[in-house]
Amino acid sequence: MKKYRDEVEDDIDPDAPKMRPPRIAVVGRPNVGKSTLFNRLAGKKLAIVDDTPGVTRDVREAKSKIRGHEMTLLDTAGYENAKGDKLEARMRAGTEAAVMGADLVLFVYDARAGVTALDRIFAQFVRKSGKPVVLVANKVESSAADVGVTEGYSLGMGDPVEVAAEHNLGFVDLDDVIEMALREIDLTEPEEMDFSEAPVRIAIIGRPNAGKSTLINTMIGKDRLLVGPEAGVTRDSITIDxxxxxRRVQFHDTAGIRKKARVHEKLEVMSVSDTIRALRFAQVVIMLMDATSPFDKQDLQLASLVEREGRAMVIGVTKWDLVENKSELSKALREMAGRLLPQFGGVPVVTFSGLTGKSVDKLLPAIERIHNDWSAKIKTSELNDWLIEKVARHPPPAVAGRRIKPKYISQTKTRPPTFVLKCSRAEKLPESYRRYLVNGLREDFGLPGIPIRMIVKADENPYDNIKRIKGREPLGEKKR
Known part of the structure; x- marks a missing residue:
């Protein structure tokens, strides 16, 4: 059996099964410092951290390395002794599922508070799971934690590893213990996914309770994300391969964004920041709208945010099963999209039911098509032939009696497509004419639904920098 160990490149058997990265779940009751520990092990601030108990609700995954070994870390919701349909009970179910799917469990408790009754209840569940466990006594930065560290032995999980995650103390010892524990775990099961293929990164954004998490659960075919009737269930932006x-994709579930004037609480501010970070990381954005109240003012503000970040966009209209006159509303939605979102001219509008899954499969073709357009590169020769035709058909207006002459255009980057237009008197080119050219590019080259950048620059005159001196030829010229 092949174990988790250091290997020399030359000693690796090419016929041996490939080891997959181990999955390590960070678990414990609320407010013991799991997310802080998770961020330290991940090497960056991914999970939202706050003193308020119950900040983490969904299971969050992150790729990391310990001593050069790749692994997947799982941050989990605080374990609550709750049952039924309550939010805390659903969070508990997610944590228990993370434990059962992990290769190694890091059981974290607060050494300053000592071992509590809830610690003992959760420890019993973890022991019964049969998973290898590393007991972590957190918050040991002062002598006040000494008694709590000793109490940790009563949990029946071995010697506590003392750390202070907030102060970055004790991680050398913790890395040692994790490495030793992983040596005894069989990781030769085949990978479920080919990670050599680059994924399409898809962020799902929208107002609170629009059905973002429900949609992702439907697309992946399991209840991976926490859902419920409560608005604002999702706080962290969760990434799912x-x-x-x-097609390999990465879904980014995000917290719903309310109107800025209503966002006051610290946790909600952090959730919105996390959503914007996910948006910047994504390539394609599904702007999710509720079919019963589409194109709300907040939807338009979110679309402006997507345009500002330069992301390709697909409008997803969910809860379509609740609509009676589907053909009439479908036509109205496309009309509203063209009128209210001119910066995304021709944006795809896909209608479906995220709950039942009906027509959800129509999303991927729209996403792939718009992702290809977002990455499109147009030849400079074709662009300049196009520019000559557009200017001949509709020349720029004269300003102060002098004409503006567009002379040259080229594409300088993709994702989003960005063009540089050289023309005389560039600073005088009206914004309306720039929009005319952008809309022409979108229509003539087939670039619907993506933001297009156009930078207007002055045409360089080679004589601008030549200083003429009275009675002499211009500098740089020679008499013949």
Whole structure:
């Protein structure tokens, strides 16, 4: 059996099964410092951290390395002794599922508070799971934790490893213990996913309770994300790798964004910041709207945010099963999209039911098509032939009696497509004419639904920098 160990490149058997990265779940009751520990092990601030108990609700995954070994870390919700349909009970179910799917469990408790009754209840569940466990006594930065560290032995999980995650103390010892524990775990199961293929990164954004988490659960075919009737269930932006209709994708579930004037609480501010970070990391954005109240003012503000970040966008209209006159509303939605979102001219509008899954499969073709357009590169020769035709058909207006002459255009980057237009008197080119050219590019080269950048620059005159001196030829010229 192949174990988790250091290996020399030359000693690796090419026929041996490939080891997959181990999955390590960080678990414990609320407010013991799990997310802080998770961020330290991940090497960056991914999970939202606050003194308020119960900040983490969904299981969050992150790729990391310990001593050069790749692994997947799982941050989990604080374990609550709750049952039924309450939010805390659903959070508990997610944590228990993370434990059962992990290769190693880091059981974290607060050494300053000592071992509590809830610690003992959760420890019993973890022991019964049969998973290898490392007991972590957190918050040991002062002597006040000495008694709590000793109490940790009563949990029946071995010697506590003392750390202070907030102060970055004790991680050398913790890395040692994790490495030793992983040596005894069989990791030769085949990978479920080919990570050599670059994924399409898809962020799902929208107002609170629009059905973002429900949609992702439907697309991946399991209840991976916490859902419920409560608005604002999702706080962290959760990343999920998945093979969707044969294509590797990364879904980014995000917290719902309310109107800025209503966002006051510290936790909600952090959630919104996390959503914006996910948006910047994504390539394609699904702007999710509720079919019963589409194109709300907040939806338009979110679309402006997507345009500002330069991301390709697909409008997803969910809860379509609740609509009676579907053909009439479908036509109205496309009309509103063209009128209210001119910066995304021709944006795809896909209608479906996220709950039942009906027509959800129509999303991927729209996403792939718009992702290709977002990455499009147009030849300079084709662009300049196009520019000559557009200017001949509709020349720029004269300003102060002098004409503006567009002379040259080229594409300087993709994702989003960015063009540089050289023309005389560039600073006088009206914004309306720039929009005319942008809309022409979108229509003539087939670039619907993506933001297009156009930078207007002055045409360089080679004589601008030549200083003429009275009675002499211009500098740089020679008499013949």
């Amino acid at each position: 998945h093979i969707w209709q044969g």
